[in-house]
Amino acid sequence: MQIDIKRAIIHVLDKESSEPMLNEFELDIDGDIRYFLEKHISKSLSDDESRKAVFKSGRNIIKEVCQRVFSDNDYFIEGSKEIARQLFKAMKTNSSISSTDLVICIYEDENEENVAILKMDYTVSFIHEVELVDNKFKISIRKQDISLPGVNQRIQKCAFIRATQEAGDYDLIILDNQISKKNQEEPIAQFFLETFLGADLVLDSKTCTRIFKKETENWIRNKAKEGETSLEIVREFVNDAIRNEDEIDLDSFSSKVFSNKVELRDEYVNTMKEKGLTSDKFEVDKEWVERKLSKIRLKTESDIEVVIDYEQYNDREKFEIVKNPDGTRNIIIKNIISLMEK
Secondary structure: OOEEEEEEEEEEEOOOOOOOEOOOOOOOOOHHHHHHHHHHHHHHHHOOOOEEEEEOOOOOHHHHHHHHHHHOHHHHHHHHHHHHHHHHHHHOOOOOOOOEEEEEEEEEEOOEEEEEEEEEEOEEEEEEEEEEEOOEEEEEEEEEEEEOOOOOOOOOEEEEEEOOOOOOOOOEEEEEHHHHHOOOOOHHHHHHHHHHOOEEEOOOHHHHHHHHHHHHHHHHHHHHHOOOOOOHHHHHHHHHHHHHOOEEEHHHHHHHHHOOOHHHHHHHHHHHHHOOOOOOEEEOOHHHHHHHOOEEEEEOOOOOEEEEEHHHHOOOOOEEEEEOOOOOEEEEEOOOOOOOOO
């Protein structure tokens, strides 16, 4: 992913103030700032939780401002101020929402212009401080409470608005980690997507495939805690289906997996729908599958981890999991010629 930053500006949104602190000058895009912004944008766009979205019908200030930013070269600073005002207003709707810095960029990705809206929530960092005491150096450590997220940290909320809207199946991409972690109906989980952006998430093939895989795994783990030990076969059915099928029919899949266990089947299907897999059928995103499932990662209750290529995992000449009569299992690695410690 090649991100090219064209323009950028930062505003301060302090919840304790009555108005946001709005910048009158653009950022100087030097090497360090360019790297900082490009890294955050590329990481956020490729984040597994990023989602496509469309603006709701009717008047939408964020959509209107971004469209003018794309068409009017002199409007960038004023447009960024209006975006900051809208976010500040949305933040004021819930006391749990924290103060933040807001970075707005125009960038190009594959020759397409986009507006990036980055809510840079503060992180804690520590720096050294040097004093001269009686002609001697005194070096101490000082806490910084309002550091911006480093390039190796995730931004919790950001949005990327396309210049060529209505040219595809989405208008923007949104990353909001609160939506995936909290009940989506809670106001704090919805303020960025709905109150600020005025958008709806799109249920595309990548999202459906990810929910199918991730939430099935979570369901298996939860049932195991309840004492159900016969469901690990479901994991194998899921891996096999998303690798070998172009389309998944949830009802047909669950009937095949659970056979005559009607209550278990219904519970599984209802759980998938509650977690957002509301489409009865969906196309498998093969690119996501290849990226995420090139390796199988297993972890035992005693914290022993096994990482193995998918092909070798299914090669019974090399690897096998054998179930014992008492319900425990043995992991067998076969036909080893040499062994190295890494």
